Amino acid sequence: MDMVCVDMNLLKLDRVSFRYYSDSPLVLNEVSLSVRKGECHCINGPTGSGKSSLLNLIMGCLSRPFDGELHIADGVVLGLVMQDPNVQFIRQSVGAEVAFALENLAVPYDLMVGKVQAALRRVGLYVSLDMPIEQLSLGQKYRLMIAAQLVYEPDILLLDEPWAQLDDTGVEELMSVLRRLKADNVSIVLVEHNPAAFDDVVDQFWKLQDGKLTSGCFESAPVSFTRPGYVPVGKSVLAFEPFEFCFEEQSPLFLCHEHLELFEGEIVALVGDNGAGKSSLLKSIAGIQSNVRALPLAVLGKKPKLGIFGSELGLLLQRPNRQLFENTVLEEMQFSLKRFGLPLDNADRLLSELGLEHLKPHSPHTLSYGQQHLVALASLASLKPKVLLLDDPLAGLDQAFYCRVWQLLVRLSQQGTAILLSSHRQMSHMPVTRSWLLSDGVLQSEQGFMDSVNVG
Amino acid sequence: MQVKGRRKATEYRRATGSGNRCLEGSAAQKSSFVTAASLILVLFLSSAAFFIPDRYLPGLILCDIFLVIHGLSRRGKLGVIVRVFLVQLIITMSLYYLIHGQGQLAQGALAVLRILLAFIPGWWLSVSCRAERIGEVLTWILPVKWAFVIAASIRLLPFMTVELREIYQIQCLRGARITPKFLRDPRNWPELINCVIFPLLIQLLKLSRQVAVAAQLRYFGKNKKPTHWR
Numbered sequence: 192m193d194m195v196c197v198d199m200n201l202l203k204l205d206r207v208s209f210r211y212y213s214d215s216p217l218v219l220n221e222v223s224l225s226v227r228k229g230e231c232h233c234i235n236g237p238t239g240s241g242k243s244s245l246l247n248l249i250m251g252c253l254s255r256p257f258d259g260e261l262h263i264a265d266g267v268v269l270g271l272v273m274q275d276p277n278v279q280f281i282r283q284s285v286g287a288e289v290a291f292a293l294e295n296l297a298v299p300y301d302l303m304v305g306k307v308q309a310a311l312r313r314v315g316l317y318v319s320l321d322m323p324i325e326q327l328s329l330g331q332k333y334r335l336m337i338a339a340q341l342v343y344e345p346d347i348l349l350l351d352e353p354w355a356q357l358d359d360t361g362v363e364e365l366m367s368v369l370r371r372l373k374a375d376n377v378s379i380v381l382v383e384h385n386p387a388a389f390d391d392v393v394d395q396f397w398k399l400q401d402g403k404l405t406s407g408c409f410e411s412a413p414v415s416f417t418r419p420g421y422v423p424v425g426k427s428v429l430a431f432e433p434f435e436f437c438f439e440e441q442s443p444l445f446l447c448h449e450h451l452e453l454f455e456g457e458i459v460a461l462v463g464d465n466g467a468g469k470s471s472l473l474k475s476i477a478g479i480q481s482n483v484r485a486l487p488l489a490v491l492g493k494k495p496k497l498g499i500f501g502s503e504l505g506l507l508l509q510r511p512n513r514q515l516f517e518n519t520v521l522e523e524m525q526f527s528l529k530r531f532g533l534p535l536d537n538a539d540r541l542l543s544e545l546g547l548e549h550l551k552p553h554s555p556h557t558l559s560y561g562q563q564h565l566v567a568l569a570s571l572a573s574l575k576p577k578v579l580l581l582d583d584p585l586a587g588l589d590q591a592f593y594c595r596v597w598q599l600l601v602r603l604s605q606q607g608t609a610i611l612l613s614s615h616r617q618m619s620h621m622p623v624t625r626s627w628l629l630s631d632g633v634l635q636s637e638q639g640f641m642d643s644v645n646v647g
Numbered sequence: 648m649q650v651k652g653r654r655k656a657t658e659y660r661r662a663t664g665s666g667n668r669c670l671e672g673s674a675a676q677k678s679s680f681v682t683a684a685s686l687i688l689v690l691f692l693s694s695a696a697f698f699i700p701d702r703y704l705p706g707l708i709l710c711d712i713f714l715v716i717h718g719l720s721r722r723g724k725l726g727v728i729v730r731v732f733l734v735q736l737i738i739t740m741s742l743y744y745l746i747h748g749q750g751q752l753a754q755g756a757l758a759v760l761r762i763l764l765a766f767i768p769g770w771w772l773s774v775s776c777r778a779e780r781i782g783e784v785l786t787w788i789l790p791v792k793w794a795f796v797i798a799a800s801i802r803l804l805p806f807m808t809v810e811l812r813e814i815y816q817i818q819c820l821r822g823a824r825i826t827p828k829f830l831r832d833p834r835n836w837p838e839l840i841n842c843v844i845f846p847l848l849i850q851l852l853k854l855s856r857q858v859a860v861a862a863q864l865r866y867f868g869k870n871k872k873p874t875h876w877r
Contacts, residue, residue: 252860271864278854279861282876283802287779290876295866297874307876339865479816497819498826506820513810513850514817516842526842530822556849570821 201267201346201378202226202249207259209248218244220402221259226347231369231379235386235409236399238589239559242382245399246271246349270340271349275356276332285335286320292343310342314368329465330361334368348372350381354388355587358464358615362388384589425455428578428609429476432487436468439482444468447634451627453609458600458622461613463629469613470509473580477506491577502531505576509583511567515555520547523555524570537573545569545595561592568596572603579603581612597621678877682780689768696765701757711764714771723774731766735759778802783875791873799858810850811843818842
């Protein structure tokens with residue numbers, strides 16, 4: 192490991208290799224990269240390819256040494272925004288969060304306010320300094336994290352997978368910030384599953400695969416699903432009358448003026464921006480959202496309440512790895528089957544079908560993010576529930592896992608499971624039967640489906 | 648690499664002239680003193696909940712009622728206190744019943760009351776004082792790193808409460824025998840630990856690491872006498 196100063200580049204990696212354990216394969220294999228002033232580089236690759244490790248290596252956050260040379264020009268300051276802004280906040284208010292670095296640099300308070308305000312202006316965040324962070328949208332939180340780095344004037348800003356976290360509005364806001372930063376000669380290195388989203392600002396694309404960094408974009412097998420034009424309608428499993436969705440003692444978050452129903456075998460996408468209320472609605476359907484006004488809602492003919500549906504209703508919340516606790520993948524899959532008295536070989540069969548049979552004896556905690564995601568979903572799928580609610584089940588997955596999740600969902604729907612899944616993006620190319628759109632405070636069903644049903 | 652990267656930051660700090668131009672407003676100083684007084688009060692009241700004789704408890708109850716009223720006026724949520732009370736009541740009374748039988752239930756109720764009286768001042772502090780201000784006050788008597796850990800832990804409490812609730816609900820939906828009905832049987836208690844407490848601890852460890860990295864990346868620990876946002 193060697194660190195040398197160079198004049199031409201702000202940052203240069205020269206044949207850098209890294210592995211987490213001495214007997215594990217190389218995560219980075221002779222990686223070389225140069226970043227000059229004002230350039231924007233985008234590194235893409237499949238889940239687990241080492242993109243985040245590369246950023247951590249540049250920031251000096253890895254606990255193990257690496258081979259090769261990392262050159263940082265003299266005086267260059269780096270800033271890193273990690274994947275999930277929610278886990279990076281240290282303070283409770285906007286001003287205090289941005290000022291945290293200044294406090295640590297012992298900048299006097301009377302100089303802090305101006306610097307904090309300037310950083311917030313650079314990211315286009317015009318909110319009160321005393322505003323609680325929890326009141327910001329996810330897009331605003333992401334920009335706040337960027338401001339928390341910009342306040343100490345970094346020369347290079349590193350961003351770890353911003354696209355998956357943000358809705359389209361959030362991405363657009365981020366794009367304007369990145370354009371401004373480039374214009375100010377700040378260099379940007381971002382790692383991303385979906386590099387196309389940042390086409391406008393990126394100067395150089397890199398793909399990281401099997402430890403090798405090469406110029407270009409990672410291309411996975413194209414996703415091809417047939418969008419069902421007509422779905423044979425089974426029984427209704429979920430029905431809403433027109434309602435107002437509001438938390439106790441608050442004004443309505445959104446309204447629904449129409450009668451909504453979900454039928455056996457359907458896959459319905461609940462689409463809306465971050466913070467629109469999708470997760471809360473799904474939890475209400477499952478009967479676990481306690482602080483909302485009662486909804487005129489029937490699920491499988493019953494008023495939702497925790498525990499009354501047994502294996503007939505499954506809910507996958509965000510960050511599904513939170514539910515994993517058993518010693519092996521097989522035990523994890525069999526947990527619910529045991530509790531609901533269902534055949535245990537459902538788990539074996541499903542793992543084989545998903546190509547995860549080799550993971551059976553592994554601890555769920557040693558799996559990759561995508562694998563954990565798939566195991567958590569499969570543990571619900573093995574129950575063959577009548578209603579499956581999925582909260583943003585595709586977040587953070589690369590295309591390979593994305594396809595496997597979809598294959599599993601399509602198969603479940605063919606077996607009669609009604610699936611309602613939330614997303615902050617439209618799913619026009621995915622095999623959803625129809626969408627429920629949640630925008631501008633109104634929830635409505637996409638037109639056309641009921642017409643096709645009636646014609647059929 | 649880190650050292651070179653930090654050099655500019657150090658020069659930047661020098662350029663801003665730390666130390667000499669530290670003109671903190673009197674209002675901010677007053678706020679720090681109020682937080683310090685609050686901390687001492689909380690320490691006193693919470694300790695008193697465990698140590699004072701029974702005959703003085705009514706006085707302590709009165710103090711805690713004032714704190715609850717004040718906390719509610721600062722947008723604190725009563726639901727937190729009610730939930731803690733109910734959980735304590737169920738667990739403590741069940742244990743007393745199992746260990747001592749029916750005769751000692753009044754003692755059990757008293758223990759629940761004392762735990763609640765010890766909890767309320769902490770709840771009030773988290774509602775009425777900002778974590779960063781508590782952190783600043785703690786730096787008067789503790790090393791900066793310890794003060795940061797305590798302040799960060801207070802900030803993480805609401806987050807971990809949400810995590811605990813969500814993990815519990817997910818596992819209930821997966822069929823875990825941890826609903827109140829199942830938990831009446833102590834044989835199901837290990838399931839609560841396995842499928843809720845362990846995953847929660849794993850989340851807590853992950854979160855602690857991420858917060859630590861986020862703090863280090865923003866120069867935490869680089870200066871023995873950091874300044875404070877007001």
